[in-house]
Amino acid sequence: MDDVKDTIYFITGNNYKFNEIERMFQKEKISYILRQNTIDTTEIQATSIKEVALFKLNSVKGKINNSYFIEDAGFFINIPLNGFPGVYSKFVLNAIGNKGILKLIDNFKNTKAHFETVIALYFQPMNKTFLFEGIVEGKVSETIRGTNGFGFDPIFISNEIPTNTFAELTTEEKNSVSHRGKAWKKLIEFLKENQ
Numbered sequence: 001m002d003d004v005k006d007t008i009y010f011i012t013g014n015n016y017k018f019n020e021i022e023r024m025f026q027k028e029k030i031s032y033i034l035r036q037n038t039i040d041t042t043e044i045q046a047t048s049i050k051e052v053a054l055f056k057l058n059s060v061k062g063k064i065n066n067s068y069f070i071e072d073a074g075f076f077i078n079i080p081l082n083g084f085p086g087v088y089s090k091f092v093l094n095a096i097g098n099k100g101i102l103k104l105i106d107n108f109k110n111t112k113a114h115f116e117t118v119i120a121l122y123f124q125p126m127n128k129t130f131l132f133e134g135i136v137e138g139k140v141s142e143t144i145r146g147t148n149g150f151g152f153d154p155i156f157i158s159n160e161i162p163t164n165t166f167a168e169l170t171t172e173e174k175n176s177v178s179h180r181g182k183a184w185k186k187l188i189e190f191l192k193e194n195q
């Protein structure tokens with residue numbers, strides 16, 4: 001590759017997500033410039049995060065003349081809600097908020113939850129799509145705690161850092177264990193191998 005850096009677009013309207021990924025990107029010696037792109041994508045209601053991510057990626061096909069990626073995540077409360085809200089995370093958060101979610105849980109001594117994410121990349125040099133997945137396991141906090149991050153961060157406690165909710169962590173701390181952090185590391189490895 002010549003010394004003119006290629007741009008890679010992260011298509012998202014969510015500035016928190018862009019900020020998380022930008023922080024991780026800056027630490028890497030990599031020959032791409034990361035930029036945010038807020039072009040509209042189409043989000044479908046499907047049964048898996050992977051399906052949603054692929055549809056979202058394909059909805060901007062032909063509109064961007066570079067490599068680009070999107071990311072789609074969900075919050076799954078396995079115990080006691082059998083995975084709810086999962087693929088309905090956005091809708092549920094908007095409808096009832098973290099306060100409403102906590103009201104659905106009767107026993108906080110035994111909860112199990114995880115975040116799942118899929119980064120879908122269109123890689124222009126190969127004219128191909130690649131998926132990178134990340135999961136973080138943990139539990140639900142009994143109360144809403146912390147002001148950092150976004151979404152369900154104030155009610156999620158990871159197994160790796162059991163003293164704090166995600167909203168009580170710095171961006172760096174969250175990235176070190178989070179679903180997006182893990183998927184991101186896989187994307188970075190891929191870009192390093194293919195630059």
Ligand code: IMP
Pocket residue numbers: 014071072073074075089090091093094115149150151152153166178180
């Ligand atoms: P999205 O469709 O990928 O933006 O995410 C679905 C829902 O999960 C949205 O309501 C987000 O706020 C929430 N969400 C996604 N990632 C995170 C995270 O890292 N922490 C907390 N909530 C998240």
